[in-house]
Amino acid sequence: MPNLNFSLANALYIHLPFCSSKCPYCDFYSVKYSKQRVDLYWFALFMELEELSQKVNNNLLQTIYIGGGTPSLIEPFYIRELIKKIKKNFKLIPTAEITVEVNPASINEDKIIGLKRAGVNRLSVGIQSFNDQHLDFLGRKSSSEKNKKILTLIDQYFGNYSADLIFALPEQSLNEFADDLETMLSFKPPHISLYNLEIHENTPFYKRYHSGELKLPSEELDAEMYELAVDNLKAADYQHYEISNFSQRGYRARHNYLYWLFEPYLALGPGAAAFDGSCRSQNIADLNQYLDHYNPQKRSFKELISDGAADNSNLFPPNIESKIRTLNCLEPKEKMAEYSFLALRTAQGLFYHKFYSQFKVGVKKVFKEEIEELKSKQLIKEGNERIYLTERGKELANEVFLKFLLD
Structure with a gap:
């Protein structure tokens, strides 16, 4: 196995795999949320973080991205302790971008304030639609009114955030998408991501699509929706800096931009993949195996914190030879x-x-x-x-x- 060199990596992705329910279009690794599993997972995550930092502790991190899953299900306390641990084990530039993904169905004002106090300086909110019928089709537990309320709250507490929309849904008309776009633009989010619905293997939508039950819009309508979005966003002074991403000046997604520049990056958590510029190292997408490896004694993270021992690196054995990763090197x-x-x-x-x-x-x-x-x-x-x-x-x-x- 080749020796990976992450010495130039200045971005860190952390996967939090917990969801209250699985959206039928999503193929990211996730498991059912429970407080006990989160607590066990956090201990394991700290152990993997300790292992990683002993290998690349001179790296100067520019961005941290906490994705999922649904990170907003998790108490801000855990996010705070995680960011504190990262800052202890790594060097961060003063203007480091620290993003957390949030779902309108699992976020409220207290959590938004808690995330800000935890050290998060950017949120990425999965709005997806302002149409209740389309939200229901996508398996989202939010509503149009809830989405609007959450955007208002996020804008109140965070100067930097991104909001997602999904288009080209079955039976979605051009006018319906135009309404979604108009509503989104009325909030003037600093960053907007637009994704047409893609059908991924191993998802409920994949089965329905290949059985003929689910029919996507024509390529022509898909293109019309995209053109409409591009024209309207440019007219609203958004920079179209990447195929699916638009930002006001100074609000590009710095973490994702490093991906597009083919820069190396670090990663933690089950299913997460790191890249050293030539090879991808991916953790096994299995929470139970991840816990067996990094927290075999099933220790509680909150007990660790209450004992004041979270900063004791002796608790985290150095140089664990990981057997839970696969390696794919590019020709x-x-x-x-x-x-x-x-x-x-x-x-x-x-x-x-x-x-x-x-x-x-x-x-x-x-x-x-x-x-x-x-x-x-x-x-x-x-x-x-x-x-x-x-x-x-x-x-x-x-x-x-x-x-x-x-x-």
């Missing part, structure tokens, strides 16, 4: 392809000199035929020593990316 051509399509997701596109600096070969030498074909289809443009997606290319982005991957 040189795979690495070039992934670097290229991630760069093309951004408004800046793929710069020739950056590709050459990374791989010591010209991008046109590696992907000449692909680039020419995509240009002929008017899916990408070339100029100023770079290639970038056209508006049509953004709508058909997956077709563009597959050209690089399937070579």
